[in-house]
Amino acid sequence: MLTYISIGWHPEGVHAFDVLGDPVRRRILELLTAGEQAAGAVSAVVQDEFGISQPAVSQHLRVLRDHGFTTVRADGARRLYSVDPEPLQDIDAWLEQYRRFWTQRLDALGTELVRGRRARRSSSGRPPRNRKPRREGE
Amino acid sequence: MLTYISIGWHPEGVHAFDVLGDPVRRRILELLTAGEQAAGAVSAVVQDEFGISQPAVSQHLRVLRDHGFTTVRADGARRLYSVDPEPLQDIDAWLEQYRRFWTQRLDALGTELVRGRRARRSSSGRPPRNRKPRREGE
DNA sequence: TACTTATATAAGTCAACACTAATTTGCCTG
DNA sequence: CAGGCAAATTAGTGTTGACTTATATAAGTA
Numbered sequence: 313m314l315t316y317i318s319i320g321w322h323p324e325g326v327h328a329f330d331v332l333g334d335p336v337r338r339r340i341l342e343l344l345t346a347g348e349q350a351a352g353a354v355s356a357v358v359q360d361e362f363g364i365s366q367p368a369v370s371q372h373l374r375v376l377r378d379h380g381f382t383t384v385r386a387d388g389a390r391r392l393y394s395v396d397p398e399p400l401q402d403i404d405a406w407l408e409q410y411r412r413f414w415t416q417r418l419d420a421l422g423t424e425l426v427r428g429r430r431a432r433r434s435s436s437g438r439p440p441r442n443r444k445p446r447r448e449g450e
Numbered sequence: 451m452l453t454y455i456s457i458g459w460h461p462e463g464v465h466a467f468d469v470l471g472d473p474v475r476r477r478i479l480e481l482l483t484a485g486e487q488a489a490g491a492v493s494a495v496v497q498d499e500f501g502i503s504q505p506a507v508s509q510h511l512r513v514l515r516d517h518g519f520t521t522v523r524a525d526g527a528r529r530l531y532s533v534d535p536e537p538l539q540d541i542d543a544w545l546e547q548y549r550r551f552w553t554q555r556l557d558a559l560g561t562e563l564v565r566g567r568r569a570r571r572s573s574s575g576r577p578p579r580n581r582k583p584r585r586e587g588e
Numbered sequence: 589t590a591c592t593t594a595t596a597t598a599a600g601t602c603a604a605c606a607c608t609a610a611t612t613t614g615c616c617t618g
Numbered sequence: 619c620a621g622g623c624a625a626a627t628t629a630g631t632g633t634t635g636a637c638t639t640a641t642a643t644a645a646g647t648a
Contacts, residue, residue, distance in 0.1 A: 329470040334606080338467070345547055351625060368607055370626055389615040389624045397551035404549070406476075407542055409483055413535035472636080489595060506637055508596055527594045527645040 328399040331379045336362055337372050341381060341395060348385070348394045466537040469517045474500055474510050479519060479533060486523070486532045 332338055336358060343354050355369040373393065376382045380399050385392045470476055474496060481492050493507040511531065514520045518537050523530045 329467055329476070332467040333471040336606090342547070352623090355625085364606085365608060366624090367609085367626075367628095371606075374626080386615095391625065395548065395551055397548055400545060400548045401552050403541070404545055407538060407545070409480070410533065410535055410538045411542070413533055414539050474636090490593090493595085502636085503638065504594095505596075505598095505639085509636075512596080529595065 350390045
């Protein structure tokens, strides 16, 4: 049947979340905030921290590349990666529509404080259900 | 074997990306920006747009709930969902370390414009690879 | 009470994805 | 050129997670 006709909401930049879903990839990006790094350098750190192989890291680098999170530059046999902020900016833009939810909350809090109110929260807490699914490790 | 011993980098707010990796869940959140909605209302829209079943939507709602993206309130048999911005705020905070990459770029661009330069971009274009897998629709 | 509506859960299936080991490609140096 | 790094690719495997259908729970209504 397949409907889902690609409505508006940020045609691009949407996959960005998929990419960032992986902790290894987030870590790689963080390493790159220090500036341009050779694949090998990144790989060394990540292999050590996560205990995965070089090809695994290379594959993550590929995903980041393919989705525009990094740019690469050749230096002899080495590949120098840097952050390309574009997809991150897309996420930032996507977040925009939610910012009011916390600024609102801050404003309300501010008001309360000014008025010296000691509001009793209506205990809207979500039910104690807290099954945090699979992934046995932890 | 499971190494990965939970290093530092943002202990919380990290699963958030996993949750937002799914377009259905992003859509649900967007629907909730209009305000508190009954599960059924959300479900109707999403079922129509994505062509998935009610339980599927319910499961997505569960994920959003379990990860703190929504709060729920009972109204008779209905469940009224609202946005809880906390995890989104976490993401916003995580983005912070990357903002300089685009503000920087803007500054540089500004400088260039002022100087009347017509910089030639180093054609760092990423390869045309564009595999976009899952959810055949689109 | 029985019937319906609203929503969640259970159990099972299938495809995607993060790995691994093996190999390839390319550059650099003796 | 041979050999050795640096990095990417290939092929195969196990686990996860997004779905399905069927069913359960619970509240409203006749």
